[in-house]
Amino acid sequence: GENVEQHPSTLSVQEGDSAVIKCTYSDSASNYFPWYKQELGKGPQLIIDIRSNVGEKKDQRIAVTLNKTAKHFSLHITETQPEDSAVYFCAARNPDSNDYKLSFGAGTTVTVRA
């Protein structure tokens, strides 16, 4: 099955600086990669996703890049704000399989210092 590794496990940044989270995946057939943000006491919320036929996708202050050859993808948050403090999870899925399940990384706790 798919194995997703995520780094770093914790990240502290000064408000206004950028944050980068990196993930690697094992199944070369995976071609859908979402990112989720989880705030305390809430379920994960989809913030951005990317398909394998796209190398980069941006939505305001967040962007995701994908390198299929190296089997890794990254989340970039620019101009960080205190409300960006949360746990972020990457995930991968092979939509061609029958199960459609997501395999998640272990998460990155992001703290934005004011």
Add this chain to the structure above:
Amino acid sequence: DTGVSQDPRHKITKRGQNVTFRCDPISEHNRLYWYRQTLGQGPEFLTYFQNEAQLEKSRLLSDRFSAERPKGSFSTLEIQRTEQGDSAMYLCASSSGTGYYGYTFGSGTRLTVV
């Protein structure tokens, strides 16, 4: 319909008791997933339904666990003879069933077995 609803939000039970959780997905979503999340980890897949059919169960889902989705609407997850190792956040998610769309998660049910 504002999202995926889970009930209860919190459950404390004594070891050996049975517990049942409920999930109401987004009404037009035909796929429903159950995940388990322990502290400091990403969500782990338990099982999923397409309409009323349970199509896959993880090895994590021991014989003490059972899930149903009668009529393809809400779903229940029952844990019999709970053990302390069952303490976790149980997350439900739903999706429209197309391969490139992320899940919508509920806020989860936090189970504590004492």
